[in-house]
Each structure stands twice: as structure tokens, then as C-alpha cells.
Amino acid sequence: MMFEPIARKSASTEVFDQITARVLGGDLAAGDALPSERRLAEAFGVSRPAVREAIQKLAQAGLVDVRQGDATSVRDFRQHGGPELLSQLLVRDGIPDWAVVRSVLEGRRMIGVQVARLAAGRATDQSGAALREAVDRLASDSDPVAQQVGALAFWERVVDTADSIAFRLIFNSLRNAYEPTMTAMAAVMVAEVGRTDLYHQLAEAITAHDEVAAAQTATTLLDLGTAAVTAVIDALHQNDSEKDT
């Protein structure tokens, strides 16, 4: 029996998480007024500073609008939120939101291709070596989860090679959304991350400054994972339909 490290959440983090879940879950609709800080403090059984810290984080995430003198109100996260929210949207109460999963896969695929193309245009000797090293490390892993970590590290190198801070930051967001789901996705994603030949091919295309080949290989590679996940989703939906019948 393995012991899991206990992760203690601070009071403010706990408050933040709960309110975030309420907002993203729709229990607190856009425009709704949040209870006052004093009431929240009482309701959560914490001090007011703890509540305030949570609210500041909510405001930073674009989830609430706080104005002195008036009640703090919930904002429409679809209109004001950033991609940091994706990780919370992907899975709610342990149940994946397939529409969100689909959209993240789409984003991953389209952005991955563009980044690969950019990288091919800007590869240097250094970045080429880094890419090859990442491929080698990925190829040496046999565990599906480790392979996913390796694939993520590989793509991180690709993004670095693309030398675009905007794509880098977007990549970070997608990675943060994806990471918590890795163990659950391992069995499915092996169809993609197991194809070390394609990673090798992509690394070579980028190193050779072949933008077309890089984009094409990236498309092939990312479509594998997309197709695999999509197949699972469809299968689940089919089951649902059968149950209904």
C-alpha cells in the first residue's frame, strides 16, 4: 500500500475552489450577486481576510467583478475568462464535459500544427538537438503515463523552437488543463504517444526547416490522439443511447 502525500489546502484556496465550482457549474449565473464578504466568512466558517483573498483570486481569474460599495457580482466567464479555466471545465464532479474535451482537442490539434510550422521556420542547431533529445527520452519510456509526460516535454521544445511567447503562454494553459487528466487518458492516448516514429519524423522535419512536412506530420500525429479520444466519446454516447432505448 502506497501512502499518498496529503495536500492541505489553505482556507482561502478552499473558498476559491468552492466558489469557482459554483460559477463554472452554473449555480451562480452571470450577473448574480455574491453574498457579502462578511456573510461568506460566516457561511464558510473562516475569517474575512481568507474570504477576501479568495475573492481577489476570483477577480484575477475574471470570474467576478468586485466594486467597492456595491455587491461583488459574477461575470460571464465565457466572455471574460481565460484558458486557465479549462482544467476546471474539463471535469466537473468527476464527470468529463465532452463538449469541452472536444474543444480542447481541437485547440490542441490546430495550435500544434501551427506551432510545428512556425518551429520549422525558426529551428536552430541548438533547438534541433533539444528536439532530438526529447524524442529519444520519449522513445525510451514504455509506461503510457511516462510517455505522455515525454510527449508533453517534446511539444514544449517545439513551442520553444517556434519562439513565440504568445503560443508559449497558450501552450502553458493547455498543458495545465491536460496534465491532471493524464493518468485517465493514458490508455487512450497511447495510440498517439506510442508512435515514436512520427515524433522522430516531426523533429527531423522541423530541424530541416521543412514547414510543409512539419505541419503535415504534426497533423497526422495529433489526429491519432484526437481520433482515439473521439472514438471513446462516441462509444460512450452510443451506450447512453442504448440505455435510453
Next chain:
Amino acid sequence: MMFEPIARKSASTEVFDQITARVLGGDLAAGDALPSERRLAEAFGVSRPAVREAIQKLAQAGLVDVRQGDATSVRDFRQHGGPELLSQLLVRDGIPDWAVVRSVLEGRRMIGVQVARLAAGRATDQSGAALREAVDRLASDSDPVAQQVGALAFWERVVDTADSIAFRLIFNSLRNAYEPTMTAMAAVMVAEVGRTDLYHQLAEAITAHDEVAAAQTATTLLDLGTAAVTAVIDALHQNDSEKDT
């Protein structure tokens, strides 16, 4: 004479902004330890709760790593930050960072094309009407700034039509980065936002479910702005070179 609404910043916001600027500006490098909350409070002349609120926001933005018992340390925002940071990175001390500008333009272009393609695949009668309305509103504006606002609203409709929450949230981030620069960009961006014919064409292509035409038109449109801004950047660099000579 117009009156400007006065925007008063709270103490915690002020602290947050100052530390953010230090981190993004490189004065506080990744791995550096932040002064303790008590010292920061004294240095800024504010109370400790105010400092704590600021630090919580910094942590939420991925800029610092805070652990009880140990000093709060600065994280590598390139590795952990999200695209919300772009607005702060675009301009520092009033001077645009051209590498960041370029990367945002690249992101805008590539993502815009993909979103247009997605939208073409998922347009409905409702979304088509919304797109046309947005084009009409854009066409009725003559002021460059108003046109940019209209163009942004148009693209917002396109993203909605694409029906992808991931792209929606990414779009929000790019918009937040872009909005503060609009007045400065007005004269340059008019080359793009003034082409109401292309917006109209794009709206029609999306409504007609013509993915290829939508992608192509989007490319043409977005390249206009990209080229215009790139030309300005190059001109500035040329001036710099001449000065050096």
C-alpha cells in the same frame, strides 16, 4: 473637453501591479525569493493583508510559488504563465516589446484562420444573422477606433459560431491584450478594419459553410493588419540602425 473617469487603484492592486512589472521585466528573476510579507508591507507602506491579497493574485497568475514556512519565490512565467500576461508584456514602460507584438500578431492570424474554418463548419441561421449584423455595424463606423471595436465584436461572433470553448477563452486573452493598445494602433490597423468588403465576404463564406473560402478570406484579412504593423516595426528598426551608423 471630455472628462476622464478617475480610476482609483486599491492598495493590493497597486502592490500586485508593481511586483508583476518587476517579475515580467526581469528585475525579479525566476527562482528569486520575494521579501517576506512583513517586509513587503513595510516597504510598500501598506498592511500585511493588502500584501497577502496581492500575493494571492500573483500566485493565481502563475508568477510566484508560495509555500508556508518558506519564502515565496518567483516562478518562470514563460513556463507557468498564461496568456493573461500578454497585455503586460506587450508594452513595458510605454515602450512596445516588438518580439511580443510579433508573436501576438502571429497568434491572432493563425488562430483567426482556424476559428474561421471551424465557424464555417458550424454556422447556423442564428449565427449567420449575428455575423451579418456585426458586419453592418462595423461598416457603419468611420472612426478608426470604433472600427477596431466593431472588428473585435465581429470576431467575437465568429468565435461563438465556432462553438469551441477553448478557442473562446484563448480569444478572450488575446482581446484583453489587444484592447488597451487599440487607440495607439488605430492609424495602422485601419488597413485591415477598413476593409468592410472582406468582412462581408468572410461572413458570407462562414454562413455558406464554405470552410476553404472562410479560411482563405480570414488569411487575407488578417494578413493586412499583420503586414501593416510589420511595416511599422521594420521602419522603426531601420531608424534605429541609421542612428547607430
Next chain:
DNA sequence: AAAATTCACTGGTAAGACCACTTGACCTCT
């Protein structure tokens, strides 16, 4: 030399008081 302990420093939390601002009800004058 290694292990255990101590201590100084860090962030985490709480309570209570007061300030600054928004809102809406109420009142007054026109």
C-alpha cells in the same frame, strides 16, 4: 560524525475596528 533538538523565520488565520464608496429611501424646494 551523526542524530536530535531548538530557534528564528516564513506564510496562514483570526478578530475587531474603522474608512470609503454605492445605493436607495426619504425629504425639500422649485
Next chain:
DNA sequence: AGAGGTCAAGTGGTCTTACCAGTGAATTTT
């Protein structure tokens, strides 16, 4: 009536003070 002013209640903003809870390094003990 309607426009304006006044006021009170409720909200977020801030400060002070005190103590709790971890971390890490210096210190002591073995």
C-alpha cells in the same frame, strides 16, 4: 410632479494585533 439634496444601511477596502503552523538551518546532544 420633478429635480435636487440629505441621510442611513450595506458593501468592499484597510489597518492593527495577536497567534498558529510549517520550514530550514544553526545548535546541541549523543
